[in-house]
Amino acid sequence: xxxxxxxxxxxxxxxxxxxxxxxxxxxxxxxxxxxxxxxxxxxxxxxxxxxxxxxxxxxxxxxxxxxxxxxxxxxxxxxxxxxxxxxxxxxxxxxxxxxxxxxxxxxxxxxxxxxxxxxxxxxxxxxx
Numbered sequence: 860x861x862x863x864x865x866x867x868x869x870x871x872x873x874x875x876x877x878x879x880x881x882x883x884x885x886x887x888x889x890x891x892x893x894x895x896x897x898x899x900x901x902x903x904x905x906x907x908x909x910x911x912x913x914x915x916x917x918x919x920x921x922x923x924x925x926x927x928x929x930x931x932x933x934x935x936x937x938x939x940x941x942x943x944x945x946x947x948x949x950x951x952x953x954x955x956x957x958x959x960x961x962x963x964x965x966x967x968x969x970x971x972x973x974x975x976x977x978x979x980x981x982x983x984x985x986x987x
Contacts, residue, residue, distance in 0.1 A: 882921065882922070883921070883924045883928070884901065884933075886918055888919075891903040891904065891906050891945075892904050894944075896963065898952075898957070899948065899949055900935070900949050902945070902947070903944065907943060910945060912940055913936070913937060915935070915936050917934055917935070918933035918956075921933075921959050921960075931959070933949050933951070933952050933953070934950040
């Protein structure tokens with residue numbers, strides 16, 4: 860019996876990921892932690908409410924998790940819901956929301972490490 864070769868996992872992402880900041884959105888007066896936050900939408904967790912896929916609603920606040928929220932008006936649609944999560948698409952952002960989200964995205968970019976280019980002469984280098 861021959862020993863099994865261990866497969867080396869190849870990173871398939873083209874770009875490095877930065878740690879997302881701990882930002883929350885306010886929906887119906889309750890704060891919900893975000894995941895995968897961007898200018899175009901977010902995944903929120905810890906949601907136990909009436910919104911379901913297709914629902915239109917307004918996000919009324921954005922800020923640090925557990926901190927003071929800034930009043931905003933973000934028109935949004937629920938793309939999917941389940942297991943305490945809501946996947947949202949932002950349809951319209953007011954000026955405050957846009958500026959806050961731009962700032963959050965800029966801070967994420969600052970947190971990225973410089974990309975180290977692989978050496979094609981290295982035997983571990985794989986061409987795509």
